[in-house]
Amino acid sequence: MDQDLKIELGKQGVFVTTLEELYNWGRRSSIWPMQFGLACCAIEMIATTMARYDLARFGAEVFRPSPRQADLMIVSGTVTKKMAPQVVRLYNQMAEPRYVIAMGACAISGGPFKQGYNVLKGIDRYIPVDVHIPGCPPRPEALMQAFITLQKKIDEQHLTGEDRPRFLDEKAQGEFPVPEPAEHDLEPPSNPGVWSAPVVIR
Amino acid sequence: MKTVEEIKAAIQAAVPGAGVEFVPNPSPCAQHSLRLTPGRAVEIARFLRDDPELAFDFCSNVTGVDWLDKETSEKVKVKRTVNKTVDGVEQAVEETVEETHKHVEPGYLEAVYHLYSMAKRHGPLVIRMRTVNRTDQVELPSLTPIWRGAEFQEREVFDLYGIVFKGHPDLRRILMWDGFKDYPMRKDYVDPDDYEYEPTAHDAVLKRAQAHQAAAEK
Numbered sequence: 411m412d413q414d415l416k417i418e419l420g421k422q423g424v425f426v427t428t429l430e431e432l433y434n435w436g437r438r439s440s441i442w443p444m445q446f447g448l449a450c451c452a453i454e455m456i457a458t459t460m461a462r463y464d465l466a467r468f469g470a471e472v473f474r475p476s477p478r479q480a481d482l483m484i485v486s487g488t489v490t491k492k493m494a495p496q497v498v499r500l501y502n503q504m505a506e507p508r509y510v511i512a513m514g515a516c517a518i519s520g521g522p523f524k525q526g527y528n529v530l531k532g533i534d535r536y537i538p539v540d541v542h543i544p545g546c547p548p549r550p551e552a553l554m555q556a557f558i559t560l561q562k563k564i565d566e567q568h569l570t571g572e573d574r575p576r577f578l579d580e581k582a583q584g585e586f587p588v589p590e591p592a593e594h595d596l597e598p599p600s601n602p603g604v605w606s607a608p609v610v611i612r
Numbered sequence: 613m614k615t616v617e618e619i620k621a622a623i624q625a626a627v628p629g630a631g632v633e634f635v636p637n638p639s640p641c642a643q644h645s646l647r648l649t650p651g652r653a654v655e656i657a658r659f660l661r662d663d664p665e666l667a668f669d670f671c672s673n674v675t676g677v678d679w680l681d682k683e684t685s686e687k688v689k690v691k692r693t694v695n696k697t698v699d700g701v702e703q704a705v706e707e708t709v710e711e712t713h714k715h716v717e718p719g720y721l722e723a724v725y726h727l728y729s730m731a732k733r734h735g736p737l738v739i740r741m742r743t744v745n746r747t748d749q750v751e752l753p754s755l756t757p758i759w760r761g762a763e764f765q766e767r768e769v770f771d772l773y774g775i776v777f778k779g780h781p782d783l784r785r786i787l788m789w790d791g792f793k794d795y796p797m798r799k800d801y802v803d804p805d806d807y808e809y810e811p812t813a814h815d816a817v818l819k820r821a822q823a824h825q826a827a828a829e830k
Contacts, residue, residue: 492789525817527796527803528788591789595804607808 438564444480445473449487451514451547458550477503488516489530506577512539515546535600613734616644645738657758668727671759676773677722754780772797
């Protein structure tokens with residue numbers, strides 16, 4: 411629909427919208443995160459929900475203790491190899507549409523513990539991540555920036571067509587394989603359907 | 613607090629026949645320690661805790677140390693007679709020959725305990741115990757029956773170094789998962805080859821990343 415006409419009608423007190431816009435507006439205005447924290451980034455996440463930063467402005471103040479009721483997983487902190495299967499399992503238990511924010515250096519790459527024997531080198535090896543936030547830990551402003559980025563991303567999703575989101579695509583992968591702790595490492599070390607090593611140009 | 617030598621003498625007086633060795637620390641901190649032979653260690657630990665003058669009632673820290681096999685070589689001059697032809701005549705001539713003797717000191721694992729006394733406000737006393745080797749005889753007596761606080765730390769030492777504490781009430785891995793086979797804090801531990809993406813690699817990591825890339829290209 412023509413944007414100018416829409417604005418003009420709005421001035422006359424006529425509200426015109428599309429189903430897609432209304433649907434996306436509803437979704438992006440009530441992103442309920444899952445209530446779990448993995449490390450020190452979780453403290454910043456808690457600070458973001460408190461009065462000074464007030465995450466409620468984005469409709470995201472309700473942290474759900476159950477993955478069944480959550481829309482967003484904030485992976486806030488170091489994911490150890492012992493914890494990774496549980497994180498993937500929780501993600502599998504969330505209902506579509508679901509989103510993931512990888513918060514902090516550890517969640518996106520392993521961070522300062524990358525070369526450790528027990529730290530996963532980024533949660534995006536197993537589950538699809540929508541927004542990565544760098545920082546160690548990221549400030550609450552950075553987490554809010556991630557929320558705004560995610561809202562924009564939701565706004566741009568079309569309900570039909572080739573680029574429709576995963577939950578409207580019947581053929582899309584719904585369940586992600588949970589890695590098994592094996593004798594030396596997690597098995598498999600990454601999910602090739604989600605992640606492949608980026609090419610480093612030196 | 614008594615000096616470490618005095619504590620050693622007190623132990624030997626109280627527990628006859630106990631193997632205690634004084635391990636000096638030559639650095640400025642001069643934190644000397646006592647090495648206990650594992651056989652009598654529980655008795656010695658009970659004495660250290662219950663003796664009214666020492667009263668080490670608090671075990672603050674338990675850790676492990678991995679000592680690899682140490683290969684030493686020394687050059688020895690050896691005199692021996694060699695048959696040689698000198699001026700066309702065969703003679704027995706004495707010669708000095710340098711030989712290198714190599715000998716390998718077997719490695720061992722060590723458990724280190726730091727003891728304090730809350731009642732007497734002194735400490736730390738550092739005690740150590742060594743296993744026979746690093747492979748199959750890795751058992752040490754657990755001191756958890758003496759100091760309950762050592763329980764989780766001995767589990768951690770078991771998890772990361774592979775020292776088996778006999779008499780521990782619940783010896784399981786504590787940080788790694790149960791099916792894990794390696795001991796990550798040992799010096800010869802090789803971590804899994806997941807070096808496929810190292811954007812800012814340098815030094816050891818760069819070498820591992822290059823080795824991974826070379827293996828992937830084959």
